[in-house]
Amino acid sequence: MAEAPTGIGSKPGWATGGKTLVRKATIVDPGTDDGRPFIADILVEKGRITAIGPDLAVPSEGSAETIDGSSLLAIPGLVNAHYHSHDVLLKGAFDVMSLERWAMRALPRFFPPRSDRELRLRTLVGAAECLRGGITTVQDMLSLWPLTSRQAEIVRDAYREAGIRVVLGIQLADTGPIDTIPYLRDILPPDLTGLVNGPPPPPGTPVPVAELERILVDLAPSPGDLVTWGVCPSSPERCSGALLEQLRDIARSLGSRLFSHIAISRVEAVGAQRLFEAFGGSPVRYLEGLGLLGPDLTLAHGVWLDDADVELLARSATRLVMNPMSNLKTRNGIAPFRTYARAGLRLGLGCDNCSCSDAQNMFQAMKFSVLLSGIAGRTDDGPTAVDALRAATLDGAFALGLEKLVGRIAVGYRADITFLDLKDPVFRPLNNATRQIVYGEGGRGVSAVMIDGTFVVRDRRLMSIDEDALAEELAGIMPAFRRDAEVVFARAGKLDPYLTRAEELSWGVDVRMTRMACT
Numbered sequence: 001m002a003e004a005p006t007g008i009g010s011k012p013g014w015a016t017g018g019k020t021l022v023r024k025a026t027i028v029d030p031g032t033d034d035g036r037p038f039i040a041d042i043l044v045e046k047g048r049i050t051a052i053g054p055d056l057a058v059p060s061e062g063s064a065e066t067i068d069g070s071s072l073l074a075i076p077g078l079v080n081a082h083y084h085s086h087d088v089l090l091k092g093a094f095d096v097m098s099l100e101r102w103a104m105r106a107l108p109r110f111f112p113p114r115s116d117r118e119l120r121l122r123t124l125v126g127a128a129e130c131l132r133g134g135i136t137t138v139q140d141m142l143s144l145w146p147l148t149s150r151q152a153e154i155v156r157d158a159y160r161e162a163g164i165r166v167v168l169g170i171q172l173a174d175t176g177p178i179d180t181i182p183y184l185r186d187i188l189p190p191d192l193t194g195l196v197n198g199p200p201p202p203p204g205t206p207v208p209v210a211e212l213e214r215i216l217v218d219l220a221p222s223p224g225d226l227v228t229w230g231v232c233p234s235s236p237e238r239c240s241g242a243l244l245e246q247l248r249d250i251a252r253s254l255g256s257r258l259f260s261h262i263a264i265s266r267v268e269a270v271g272a273q274r275l276f277e278a279f280g281g282s283p284v285r286y287l288e289g290l291g292l293l294g295p296d297l298t299l300a301h302g303v304w305l306d307d308a309d310v311e312l313l314a315r316s317a318t319r320l321v322m323n324p325m326s327n328l329k330t331r332n333g334i335a336p337f338r339t340y341a342r343a344g345l346r347l348g349l350g351c352d353n354c355s356c357s358d359a360q361n362m363f364q365a366m367k368f369s370v371l372l373s374g375i376a377g378r379t380d381d382g383p384t385a386v387d388a389l390r391a392a393t394l395d396g397a398f399a400l401g402l403e404k405l406v407g408r409i410a411v412g413y414r415a416d417i418t419f420l421d422l423k424d425p426v427f428r429p430l431n432n433a434t435r436q437i438v439y440g441e442g443g444r445g446v447s448a449v450m451i452d453g454t455f456v457v458r459d460r461r462l463m464s465i466d467e468d469a470l471a472e473e474l475a476g477i478m479p480a481f482r483r484d485a486e487v488v489f490a491r492a493g494k495l496d497p498y499l500t501r502a503e504e505l506s507w508g509v510d511v512r513m514t515r516m517a518c519t
């Protein structure tokens with residue numbers, strides 16, 4: 001039963017979009033050669049940074065708000081380059097577990113269809129967490145089950161309410177776990193096959209690819225829209241070759257980017273040996289064979305890529321986003337940041353799912369991405385805090401194809417700026433701004449967030465969303481959600497022994513690389 005989304009939770013008329021002059025901010029722009037902070041005024045007009053310099057004149061035409069930036073550290077708005085909003089309501093629901101067992105509990109296709117109200121609320125809650133954490137852009141790879149244009153529109157509209165910049169994509173797949181997880185078909189009792197692949201779509205569900213095409217045309221962004229669309233085949237394993245080709249053609253015909261997952265888990269690496277046998281067991285070479293590689297494709301994770309894969313990604317200018325927190329929580333090891341960067345990849349960073357990460361916190365992602373490289377034991381050869389901040393801003397924008405729009409504090413860029421509080425103890429004394437952002441800041445210092453020239457967070461408060469009303473409405477839907485989730489978890493529990501056995505058998509197979517450091 002469809003319900004009309006309510007207006008509760010949002011603040012109508014919050015956007016200002018006027019001129020803003022920020023006086024004497026300490027600015028870190030990762031696009032400069034040395035990335036060193038400098039003190040300057042920032043002028044924002046019509047959503048764009050129009051001037052940066054000392055003692056800028058107040059614009060003569062129209063009113064401008066002048067803000068004292070002397071205790072603010074301005075960085076480009078953080079880019080969460082890989083995110084899923086569909087499991088926002090499951091944050092904290094799971095402790096560490098394998099990717100394969102987690103997926104059985106968290107993916108929408110194992111749940112009954114969700115209400116329009118729940119979709120809107122979860123989208124707003126996820127956006128609120130991103131915004132409060134200084135994230136101004138997300139790439140949401142969204143699974144809707146079943147896929148309907150109405151629910152896609154609700155999510156799109158919720159993001160517009162929140163005022164966050166989003167590259168939204170509907171994730172499609174047509175191949176179930178029984179065909180992707182090695183050994184599972186051999187060991188799973190036949191009566192559990194239906195559980196592992198999930199229920200069939202409800203009667204009357206539109207054909208997903210046709211519905212996706214309708215969404216991309218009917219909900220096409222207007223000029224300057226903060227919500228734009230990408231096309232998202234779930235992964236080379238979870239999509240047939242025919243589906244990958246269809247989505248490739250749809251993306252190319254609309255000029256959209258493609259987003260997908262790649263080489264997340266060791267179990268996947270074992271599965272790839274069979275699934276992509278004709279391509280040397282490489283999902284990357286398989287994608288190359290289908291004509292998907294190139295600068296219009298962004299891949300997420302890439303933990304279990306070999307040197308030839310990485311070289312091919314770099315040569316084809318395919319873009320890659322690392323997700324260190326979710327990779328560790330789902331026991332997938334560490335993507336080698338240093339090796340990939342040396343091969344020529346510009347790496348974005350993401351916080352991934354809300355139930356396997358579990359925070360939408362780019363400060364955590366930055367710190368993890370640098371410090372995990374220490375496991376290799378060498379010193380002084382990077383990556384450094386400068387690399388991490390660049391990955392979370394400019395290179396994240398590059399991963400989303402937005403590098404000419406956002407990711408820098410520089411004249412001509414859209415005014416997506418995160419302001420950190422220099423009075424926070426983390427920045428006292430201020431010895432090295434970038435290192436203190438990456439190694440010290442956890443999100444507490446996010447004082448204000450500007451997106452497209454409008455303050456969406458101010459004095460640590462969300463301007464676009466009434467958080468008290470949102471919390472109240474959320475509390476109203478959670479009992480029903482939790483009841484549904486308990487049924488899903490109980491079903492998944494029946495599969496655990498077989499998934500665990502499939503994982504054990506997979507771990508016995510040599511994949512000619514390691515992404516684990518110790519036991």
Ligand SMILES: [Zn+2]
Binds near residue numbers: 261300352
């Ligand atoms: Zn993902």
